[in-house]
Each structure stands twice: as C-alpha cells, then as structure tokens.
Amino acid sequence: MSVHPLTPGDGPTVERPKRTLAALKEALAQVAPSQLPVMEAERDEVFTLAAETQSVGPVNGFLFRWATVVEIERHPEVARRLHRAEQAVRMAGDEETMRAAIQEVAEIQAAARRAVEGG
Structure with a gap:
C-alpha cells in the first residue's frame, strides 16, 4: 500500500x-x-x-x-507540540517546567501509541 x-x-x-x-x-x-x-x-x-x-x-x-x-x-500540530515539549525538557531551568514538559511528551506519545494500536 x-x-x-x-x-x-x-x-x-x-x-x-x-x-x-x-x-x-x-x-x-x-x-x-x-x-x-x-x-x-x-x-x-x-x-x-x-x-x-x-x-x-x-x-x-x-x-x-x-x-x-x-x-x-x-499530524503537524501534534509534531510541533512534541518537539516544543522535548526542547522544553532539554532547556528547562526549573523542576516544575521540566515535569510539565515531560508530562506533555508522555501524553503525546501515549495518544499516538493508542491510535496505532487501535488503527
């Protein structure tokens, strides 16, 4: 295909x-x-x-x-969100910012895995 x-x-x-x-x-x-x-x-x-x-x-x-x-x-917007969050993880100056960025990465990846599993 x-x-x-x-x-x-x-x-x-x-x-x-x-x-x-x-x-x-x-x-x-x-x-x-x-x-x-x-x-x-x-x-x-x-x-x-x-x-x-x-x-x-x-x-x-x-x-x-x-x-x-x-x-x-x-999904271009999802990809942009992921790449921004990954950049935020690398550049975070404090733990709260890093945790929030890690959470965003995890949520995006989990949603993609669910879509792949169900699709």
Missing part, C-alpha cells in the same frame, strides 16, 4: 500506513525525512538482535515504535 497525501489542514498529512517496514519507511520519508537514517540504523541493530535471539519480538517492537513516530509526525 502506498501512502497517499491527504488534504492540507489540521488533520493528518498522510494516511496511517500499515505496520510494515516498507509502508512505514515510505510514510516517514514524507512526514519526517530527517529521521530515515535513524530508522535505518535502528533497523540494522534490531534485525541483528532478532537473528541472534531467534525472536521476532525486536522486529515487532521496532515496527510499533516507528508506527508511533509516524503517527505523531503525520
């Missing part, structure tokens, strides 16, 4: 891809191309681990992780 762009606006910029390496890679190339090298490096590590352990668990985890990343990035 190819990933088709959707109409511009507040909604997603591409359809939710199937949880396959090819579909996720295609979607990531559209919504966050700078993350492709990270995905590819992680893929190599995960497939090596899967072969060493003779388990598909690492591959399933990898696919779920990247499906979650794509889920966030295909």
